Amino acid sequence: MKVVFVCLLLLYTVWALPRVDPLVETKKGLIRGLQATDGDYSMFLGIPFAKVNASNPFGPSLPYPDFDDVFEANDDTAICPQREEFNNQLVGTLDCLHLNVYVPNKATTRNKLPVLVWIYGGGFTIGFAGRFVHGPKYLVKQDIILVTLNYRLGPYGFMCLDTPEVPGNQGLKDQLSALRWVKQNIDSFGGDANKITIFGESAGGVSVDYHLLSEQEKLFNQVILQSGTAQCPWAVADSDRSTPLALAKRLGLDTDDVEDALKFLATVEPNLVVAASLEIPNRFVPCIEKDIGVERFITSHPVNSPIPKAKDVLILTGYNNQEMLVPFVNRPISSLSLNTFRRNLAMMFDLSDDEELESIVRQFYVGDDEVSEEIRWDLMDFESDYTFGHPVHRSLHKYLENGGRVYHYIFSYAGGRNFVKYRNNVTIGGASHADEISYLFDVAIFKESPSEEDQLIIDRITTLWANFVKYGDPTPETTDLLPVKWTPITKDAFTYLDIDRELTIGSRPFHKRTTFLDLFYKANKHLLIANKEN
Numbered sequence: 001m002k003v004v005f006v007c008l009l010l011l012y013t014v015w016a017l018p019r020v021d022p023l024v025e026t027k028k029g030l031i032r033g034l035q036a037t038d039g040d041y042s043m044f045l046g047i048p049f050a051k052v053n054a055s056n057p058f059g060p061s062l063p064y065p066d067f068d069d070v071f072e073a074n075d076d077t078a079i080c081p082q083r084e085e086f087n088n089q090l091v092g093t094l095d096c097l098h099l100n101v102y103v104p105n106k107a108t109t110r111n112k113l114p115v116l117v118w119i120y121g122g123g124f125t126i127g128f129a130g131r132f133v134h135g136p137k138y139l140v141k142q143d144i145i146l147v148t149l150n151y152r153l154g155p156y157g158f159m160c161l162d163t164p165e166v167p168g169n170q171g172l173k174d175q176l177s178a179l180r181w182v183k184q185n186i187d188s189f190g191g192d193a194n195k196i197t198i199f200g201e202s203a204g205g206v207s208v209d210y211h212l213l214s215e216q217e218k219l220f221n222q223v224i225l226q227s228g229t230a231q232c233p234w235a236v237a238d239s240d241r242s243t244p245l246a247l248a249k250r251l252g253l254d255t256d257d258v259e260d261a262l263k264f265l266a267t268v269e270p271n272l273v274v275a276a277s278l279e280i281p282n283r284f285v286p287c288i289e290k291d292i293g294v295e296r297f298i299t300s301h302p303v304n305s306p307i308p309k310a311k312d313v314l315i316l317t318g319y320n321n322q323e324m325l326v327p328f329v330n331r332p333i334s335s336l337s338l339n340t341f342r343r344n345l346a347m348m349f350d351l352s353d354d355e356e357l358e359s360i361v362r363q364f365y366v367g368d369d370e371v372s373e374e375i376r377w378d379l380m381d382f383e384s385d386y387t388f389g390h391p392v393h394r395s396l397h398k399y400l401e402n403g404g405r406v407y408h409y410i411f412s413y414a415g416g417r418n419f420v421k422y423r424n425n426v427t428i429g430g431a432s433h434a435d436e437i438s439y440l441f442d443v444a445i446f447k448e449s450p451s452e453e454d455q456l457i458i459d460r461i462t463t464l465w466a467n468f469v470k471y472g473d474p475t476p477e478t479t480d481l482l483p484v485k486w487t488p489i490t491k492d493a494f495t496y497l498d499i500d501r502e503l504t505i506g507s508r509p510f511h512k513r514t515t516f517l518d519l520f521y522k523a524n525k526h527l528l529i530a531n532k533e534n
């Protein structure tokens, strides 16, 4: 009798509380999450995966200790120090190396689901993983597990001094720690540790590419790079020993001793350090690490790096059809300048006193025209190509040369939820940089539910991405939703999917501009700064 009674009680309890807080046992200890209210999934928010070294916050992060008690994973608000883009406020703390895991209710240890891990963009100076931008409901609806992770930014993530204390790429190594955590622990959540895709946009895409290039162990099976690869001219800089001195000086300590400066900076409020970092010309982006006896992440210039992983990792990559639209729409004519050609080319090429190189590119895009309203969009095309489109195109070639299987897309849709256009009140033109993000994630700045037309794009892009995650093929079969077959590129057939109101298959996007830049790079390979350094 007693046994039956206990069973009944148990049944009753389970029945009466259909929403039990999910509790998961991981290698790091017990983690309790929350049931979501906007879908059939649970959320594990703000799980710490690494710890910043308080006496050297600019250096490599340390392992996070195992949990003694149940870790209550209910807070996704941690944000690494930065001046964030929504309120323009200096925010964040160094206790920010957290990740979030979103698990469809149907995932179990017997029914493991594939895993998709997001690395945010933001020029390596801004960004955060929380639901304000990365609402998970569209992606988890596709029966995949979504992970979003934080990494350090600006001076804390990307100071590069060629010393064991600050070897460089700390932010990328934070990501690496998070990916190791996912590989080790995701099966406790019902995730398939042998089916992991990492994806990112802009600096996040660059990061994904560096994970592909790096000689570290392979922690993923597939990658998605949106509008950013390591071939971007802004994706790499030299080490710079003057950075801590410049920061310390702005904050009141005049010294020429790097160690003194670092010791001092470790005691300063992170918000003040970030503020100072925005006032000096020094850059905070990935760098090529010297061999100084500590773990290295980037060991050679991305322009020259082989990509051995490319043949074992499926790749999906593309960009938006008017990447630089928003910066160019409202810019007064007086701020447009033909100097953009020299300034941009100098990021990759040794122009020395060669006037001709610059004029060839200028003539291709704008002829002999002076700055006027007429050439606004030509200048936009140049910057879109040079900064985003052509780097992705060069990466496609590199992946192919290394035996990669690559799906290529162009995102052209201009609807009601284009992230960056919406925020800047831009209604004309195509898809600007980062506009696609709000069709993958439920971004909190959109208060109303999507229009029918926007919802269709959400359904399409999340299904394409999820099919790739699940099957390694974005269109394993044609359906009403996805009526076209999207095939990988080959050397002779540079096919791509145009994601717009209609889905269409094209070949060689922007082929005139792209081929011009192909020729330009080929003819001037010897002038690439990357090649001169070797």
Ligand SMILES: *[C@@H]1O[C@H](CO)[C@@H](O)[C@H](O)[C@H]1NC(C)=O
Pocket (backbone or CB within 6 Å): 053, 054, 055, 056, 059, 062, 165
């Ligand atoms: C933290 O940084 C300090 C200063 O560089 C270093 O001496 C110490 O070994 C680091 N801690 C660990 C656990 O690595």
Ligand SMILES: *[C@@H]1O[C@H](CO)[C@@H](O)[C@H](O)[C@H]1NC(C)=O
Pocket (backbone or CB within 6 Å): 423, 424, 425
């Ligand atoms: C967009 O329009 C809104 C409402 O008119 C305004 O408050 C906001 O400042 C505008 N944003 C930009 C970036 O112009």
